[in-house]
Amino acid sequence: MGYQQEIERRKTFAIISHPDAGKTTLTEKLLLFGGAIQTAGAVKSNKIKKHATSDFMEIEKQRGISVATSVMTFEYNGFLINLLDTPGHKDFAEDTYRTLTAVDSVVLVVDSVNGVEEQTRRLMEVCRMRDTPVIVFINKMDRDGKNRFDLLEEIEKELNIALHPMTWPINSGKDFKGVYNLAEKNLLLFTAGTKADDEDAIHLNDLGDEFIDMKIGERDANQLREDVELIEAVHGNLNVSEYLAGKVAPVFFGSAVNNFGVQEMLNTFIQIAPTPKQRETSTGAVSPNDDKFSGFVFKIHANLDPRHRDRIAFLRVCSGKFERNKYYHHVRLDKDIRFSNPYSFLARSKDVIEDAYPGDVVGLFDTGNFKIGDTLTEGDNFYFLGIPTFSPEIFKELVNKDPMKAKQLEKGIQQLTDEGVAQLFTQFGGTKKIIGCVGDLQFEVIQYRLLQEYGASVEFRPLPFYKACWLTSKDSKKLEDFLRFKQQNTAEDKDGQPVYLAQSEWFLNTEITNNPDITFHFTSEVH
Numbered sequence: 365m366g367y368q369q370e371i372e373r374r375k376t377f378a379i380i381s382h383p384d385a386g387k388t389t390l391t392e393k394l395l396l397f398g399g400a401i402q403t404a405g406a407v408k409s410n411k412i413k414k415h416a417t418s419d420f421m422e423i424e425k426q427r428g429i430s431v432a433t434s435v436m437t438f439e440y441n442g443f444l445i446n447l448l449d450t451p452g453h454k455d456f457a458e459d460t461y462r463t464l465t466a467v468d469s470v471v472l473v474v475d476s477v478n479g480v481e482e483q484t485r486r487l488m489e490v491c492r493m494r495d496t497p498v499i500v501f502i503n504k505m506d507r508d509g510k511n512r513f514d515l516l517e518e519i520e521k522e523l524n525i526a527l528h529p530m531t532w533p534i535n536s537g538k539d540f541k542g543v544y545n546l547a548e549k550n551l552l553l554f555t556a557g558t559k560a561d562d563e564d565a566i567h568l569n570d571l572g573d574e575f576i577d578m579k580i581g582e583r584d585a586n587q588l589r590e591d592v593e594l595i596e597a598v599h600g601n602l603n604v605s606e607y608l609a610g611k612v613a614p615v616f617f618g619s620a621v622n623n624f625g626v627q628e629m630l631n632t633f634i635q636i637a638p639t640p641k642q643r644e645t646s647t648g649a650v651s652p653n654d655d656k657f658s659g660f661v662f663k664i665h666a667n668l669d670p671r672h673r674d675r676i677a678f679l680r681v682c683s684g685k686f687e688r689n690k691y692y693h694h695v696r697l698d699k700d701i702r703f704s705n706p707y708s709f710l711a712r713s714k715d716v717i718e719d720a721y722p723g724d725v726v727g728l729f730d731t732g733n734f735k736i737g738d739t740l741t742e743g744d745n746f747y748f749l750g751i752p753t754f755s756p757e758i759f760k761e762l763v764n765k766d767p768m769k770a771k772q773l774e775k776g777i778q779q780l781t782d783e784g785v786a787q788l789f790t791q792f793g794g795t796k797k798i799i800g801c802v803g804d805l806q807f808e809v810i811q812y813r814l815l816q817e818y819g820a821s822v823e824f825r826p827l828p829f830y831k832a833c834w835l836t837s838k839d840s841k842k843l844e845d846f847l848r849f850k851q852q853n854t855a856e857d858k859d860g861q862p863v864y865l866a867q868s869e870w871f872l873n874t875e876i877t878n879n880p881d882i883t884f885h886f887t888s889e890v891h
């Protein structure tokens with residue numbers, strides 16, 4: 365197969381959802397369609413249950429599971445699909461945000477009963493930053509959910525995206541009878557507990573056909589006709605370029621656990637989801653068609669075995685062909701490295717690969733060379749843009765309990781922050797080290813790993829901050845003055861960038877108003 369064809373058959377995406385909406389279940393069904401797994405139940409949920417917050421073995425197990433299922437590659441109808449998994453637990457949301465920089469599109473799962481939930485909102489905000497194309501799967505139609513028109517309105521309003529129904533449900537809960545596919549003009553009937561397959565799709569030339577009344581009853585058939593007329597009048601045909609621009613999201617209704625409505629979504633996905641696109645770098649856009657290889661690291665995973673410090677860096681290939689044993693240029697370190705055992709992720713088994721194409725994710729063994737956002741090239745000196753760091757939400761002071769281990773602690777915290785486990789800030793004019801995380805569980809992981817892997821014993825003291833803003837200004841004097849006057853609330857990040865640590869929204873807004881010459885950024889580019 366030619367290089368161009370390899371690129372054009374690749375679709376790299378992630379499924380995002382609020383925990384429990386059905387991401388794991390949907391993943392499993394997609395893998396079944398792709399033939400990557402044979403039986404249901406093969407995909408382990410990567411959830412950490414609430415009670416396990418202090419159960420470190422659980423965290424360890426969790427880390428093992430999530431590396432195995434981090435990237436799942438499967439083929440479907442000639443397409444090669446890379447599904448990048450994202451942690452379900454909100455305390456690891458940062459990991460999810462970064463994974464979203466490595467995909468070309470997302471599928472958003474919404475629970476029809478709960479509608480838009482907190483995590484849905486946050487994840488969509490990240491997608492909107494990059495105009496990532498979104499397909500919505502409204503799940504659990506077999507349960508008594510919200511009114512479907514209300515639900516669509518809620519999603520549109522809350523997530524600030526226009527929706528385009530591709531299928532339309534006939535009732536929900538006990539009365540759920542199936543979905544009507546608006547584009548294909550066929551009816552897919554639902555029978556609880558059984559798997560829908562092609563035989564269940566009834567092709568219709570005309571919604572007026574009395575056959576429908578026979579199948580779903582006159583009342584529901586009339587309701588369907590009314591709904592479809594309304595939807596068609598409002599929406600017309602899907603405008604694929606608006607979907608690709610992240611402005612319109614096609615919507616499917618279904619029930620993942622019953623494998624209902626999933627294949628309809630998958631069939632549309634392979635038709636319309638974007639293939640690898642060009643990406644911005646410090647020296648201009650790089651196209652997947654460029655001959656020369658380039659890619660970036662978006663995730664680093666520590667080894668499960670604490671005696672071995674090697675890690676796995678996840679590299680997204682952006683252009684050219686990645687080849688085993690070939691020397692590539694590590695731009696930040698200005699050093700050439702080759703990889704003898706790169707591997708691909710064919711559902712749950714790791715295979716050494718010879719080459720990889722744009723859109724693919726390669727797992728690279730790393731002994732400490734990489735940090736999040738690093739670029740590899742075939743010699744060029746550019747780096748990829750748009751891999752931001754987001755503001756943490758909980759801040760704590762890192763206190764060393766064992767002064768004899770100061771060096772180990774330094775090294776450990778450096779490596780853990782390289783991995784993106786947490787963010788490190790150092791207060792100006794002092795040595796106070798501040799760790800910023802999204803969730804409390806991350807602090808427990810840090811404490812545990814520093815002790816296990818580096819022999820460093822630490823504790824954390826809560827700090828009253830709620831957000832970090834990165835600061836820039838055209839007037840360097842003004843910025844300097846601000847940093848001096850606000851010493852208690854300013855620090856530098858790991859790369860030496862100044863940040864303002866806000867105690868509350870009120871303080872933040874006051875400082876923004878009082879300092880018009882300083883720009884407060886809510887994210888920072890890694891570089």
Ligand code: G4P
Pocket residue numbers: 381382383384385386387388389390409411452503504505506507618619620621622
């Ligand atoms: P997540 O990865 O988004 O966190 O969700 P997951 O797939 O684990 O699904 C959460 C729960 O919702 C699971 O039940 C799952 O079986 C159920 N579920 C998924 N899709 C549907 C659906 O279409 N209809 C209904 N009624 N339920 C659905 P659980 O009891 O938490 O776990 P399990 O013991 O059943 O695996």
